[in-house]
Amino acid sequence: MGDPRPGPVPTLRRRVAARLRGLADRPRVAALITRLAPGSVRTRTTAAACAAVAAVLLIASAAVVLLLHANLERGVEAGSREQAQVVARLAAEDRLPDPIPLDHGADFAQVTDASGRVVAASQNLAGRPALTPDGTSDGHDTFDLGALGDEHHQRVTTVTTDTPGGPVTVRVGASLHTADTAEDLTTAALGVLSAVLVATVGVVTWRATGRALRPVEAIRSEVAGIGDRDLDRRVPEPAGDDEIGRLANTMNGMLDRLESAGVRQRRFIADASHELRSPLAVLRTQLEVAHTHPDPAVRAEMVAGALQDTDRLQSLAADLLLLARLDATGHDGPREDVDLAELVRAGAKGGARQRIPVTLDLADRPVATGNPLWLGRLLTNLLDNARRHAEHRVTVRLAFDAAAGQAVLDVTDDGPGIAPADREKVFERFTRLDDARSRDDGGTGLGLSIARDIAALHGGTLAVRDVPDGTTFRLRLPALAEAREAPGAPDPAR
Template identity: 45%
Template sequence: MSVWFVVQSQSRLENAAQQLAVAHAEAVVQLLDTGAKPDDLRLLVRDSIYEVTDRSGHRLASCPALRGATLAAYDADVTVGPGAIDRADPASVGCAPELGGLDEDLTVHVIHEVSGDSEYDVYAGVRIDPEGQAAVDSARATLTAGVPTVAVLIGVIAWFAVSRSLRPVEAIRAEVAEIGAHDLGRRVPAPGSADEIARLAATMNSMLARLDDAVTRQSRFTSDASHELRTPLASMRTQLEVLLAHPDRLDWRAACENALLDVTRMQDLVADLVLLGKLDAGPDRLEPVALAEVAEAAVAGRDVHVEVRATPVVRGHRPRLERLVRNLVDNAERHATSRVVVEVSVVDGQAVLAVSDDGPGIPEADRERVFDRFVRLDDGRARDDGGAGLGLAIVADIARAHGGTAELEGGSRFVVRLPELKTS
């Protein structure tokens, strides 16, 4: 931009001088074309710098009178030293005012014209505006020295500013680089600003919190699963070792029946673990399913009362929805006094499946964790008769995989809400 400014300013000065030189040259040519002689120009042309030669280049007239110098040039700048001007010659009188008292080189822009009869060559020169030229030269000098300095200064300031603004990013990067799989409780530093970097830090901390929760749940799940499997395995091994050590003192049939019970328990546990793993991996292919039909099919042949208040259709996986209903009914039957009720309805555009019983209910202090994996409550209604504590956890995960929720309302009413599929 600065170079363009200097070039444009210099160009405007030169164009102005050129136009004025053309006007002076045309004025001299006009006088010659009307019959004036070169010697007459001294009296006819004032305040101008010019030179007239014949076609052979012999000088016929000039203003000022020059010694050892010439203005003969074609659209170019000509420099005349003060010593080259003969001030005593009458021809130097009446020329351009800037020649008076000249004590330095004079640079003029010269234009060449030819008289109408081609007898004379006319050269007219005009000095470029000295004040304008001084301003351009000053700007050129200032910009030549100042622009690189300013550019370097701006670059340094920008570098410091960018470095300062990216310092929180580097802190976040360094912290993330040090966080390992067993150290997910750490968090990246969050700057106090409200910009994109602060939002990045918040997102990173949110992601770390989710990872920490997932790893913690996975670790707890693995630990609980191994514990649940270890118990029936230890029981089977003990029975087999005693049976082999004292074959004549134990009932082989009873021992095999007990071992079969342990195998069945492990088989059910493994099936539940496999299902939970599939639910954690993501949803399977879903299709329209009538929730009332699922509920009736899941409780067929059982002493359970089904109340269908609406017939909602949901997008789901039918076998897993049936498993959801069976788990809720199994849980209700274990703790009911005499009655289990399954209700299907629609509330606020959601399909609602509710399973309730007339049992003692879950204590209020345990209601928030009843859907956690491997949770078996110790009091009243929730004392399990051999389950691993995965039934209600499977219910919650199936509901979540279908975009819904599972909640406990009161002490003995489990409610599952699923998005209703609108059918035309």
């Protein structure tokens, strides 16, 4: 039986794997791995910068090497051609020495006649047969120069001339060893310099990108730690008016809005709970009294009161549902052209309170685009609010502002005015002012809030205006004008 224990290699492999897992679990190492991940902006930016610089350096280095190569070979070829012309001139004058002396830079020289016999040659080719081409390279003939005893990279120049003994061919070879060495050194230097430059660009880009993204990471960490219970926290805003500073400012603005929305939601829930608790308690008391009281007249009175409170609860629930729909969707129902003058007439004739006359002053008949049911609810809320607080009369004026392209609707009552400090509070949900404008006479405290929300959804505004005696709510809605005067004089509706 073999030994069942694991051998040393698997044990070592498991130890190394466990060690690597332990390193990966450390926060700093994990953060470094995250930063080095290909998906990180820092890594991609550094890689892109290095790739761009490397491509530019590669093209520039190749251009430099090619120009250097061309210049060096041009110089070597010019020297070999000059040597070949000197030898050809001596041969033409029948003064060709043997062996042929070589100038600096020339490796060999050989002169052959028309039959291929060697007439003269340099010392290193003495006794050698005539050179014959064995191929071409860069447009030049190549020769087997193994006879020189070493591998040579040379540029061979061939010149033909006439001599007293007949035409001869002069071949002079100039060594490219110096040019090749210079080219190799230049290539190596450019390679090293390019590598250093790419590495420098990578390091600088890595550090600069990390420094630039550090505020972004701080913003991300802070946002990740913000829960629904601590919306009062804010992200750090770096100094300067750059993109990151504007991002932090935008994030803080969003957090401000979220915090405000959360506060409004909690206050709304608390107010709604309070508003529902009182009528439910009264309703329960009335039903308990009606259930136990022996007098049928008292029971009937209690049941009638319970029905009134039930109506109020139903109205409050409907208003809460409408507000929830406005907050959740922002739009609902079909949109069509609505004749605001007809809408005002229909609203003035209806309503639960007919004791206060409504005087209509319809100078124009503007047409607005929107949900007719919601626009009708907006007008009904304004009229109900005016009738609730008016003492003797309610006036409704409708006109078209051609310069602004808006319909202007004023609903005025002659009841107690609203102090300037409270003119925005009346549009808040469940807001109580003084006794003169309380909700004890049947209002739910949501009508004006619903009216303003509907106006905003239709691109309009609703505000309180100063008037000498009473209160005016002015509604502005985008509309188109129909150039038709409303027939007749001001129309009282009761």
